[in-house]
Amino acid sequence: MIAAGDQHEDISELEHMLEKVSIHSASDIRSAAINFSHFAEVRNLRIALCADIANGKPMTDMDGTSLNADIFGWVESKERWWEDARYALHSPIPRACRYEGEPFWCDKRGFHGKNANPFLDEIDLTAYFEKVAKNYRQLIIVPVHLPFGQISANSFPYKGPETDDFGSIFSSTSVVLAALTRRFISGYVAVASKSNIIPSDCGLSKREAECIKWASIGKTDEEIGTIMSVCRSTVRYHVKRAGEKLGSVNRTQTVFKAAQLGYLGASRW
Secondary structure: OOOHHHHHHHHHHHHHHHHHOOOOOHHHHHHHHHHHHHHHHOOOEOOEEEOOOOOOOOOEOOOOOEHHHHOOOOOOHHHOHHHOOOHHHHOHHHHHHOOOOOOEEEEOOEEEEOOOOHHHHOOOOHHHHHHHOOOOOOEEEEEEEOHHHOEEEEEEEEOOOOOOOHHHHHHHHHHHHHHHHHHHHHHHHHHHOOOOOOOOOOOOOHHHHHHHHHHHOOOOHHHHHHHHOOOHHHHHHHHHHHHHHHOOOOHHHHHHHHHHOOOOOOOOO
16 A cells, blocks of 8 residues: 555656646747656657647757657658658557557557557557567557547657566556656647637537537438438538537538537447
């Protein structure tokens, strides 16, 4: 059992570490990245961060200097993975982050985490470790799922020799590593964002959200009306009102923005 004093000390230490990687303005990015790098270094880990797997723009400090190259040390031409436009589409790491929200780790045998994930079981890592990560045999991965559907994929290659006890290393490191990664990435995204893509005061009514949810799986206005026991014109009105609230230019964008805000959920209809 952890004594109350020890628990308080652990929390205080975590809060101190979180503050060192916090980003409140663009001027904080570089120092926060350096502090994060120091944390990883003493644990024999390297850092590879990607704030948005759908955006090829590299993460930089306020002067435009690449964090992954200048601070995290990925300087060799073959290591500069963020310059490969195919990375997010073909690499198993960002692909796995689309299907998992908690930290996990991987080796040539596959992905491993606290909970079973059949989606990750189907991803083959053989080519990845043979061609891309041939200098590293084990990695910790921390996905960060951000507002508006943005996914950040972050990996921490282990610099030590391959070990059968890496699961224990993961268990002792992943909680703090995940907290620091989420703090750094969320702060970076907040200061790097240039505009509001969705009105901040948007709130859909129950009817509007229901119409958009049915539309998202391909139902026509007439079909939605039958399902909801309303006329087609009423469905169109709710969809139109939802689009106005979301600042959309058409029905497709209305569905897209509603999904970004979580109105559609993880529907398996």
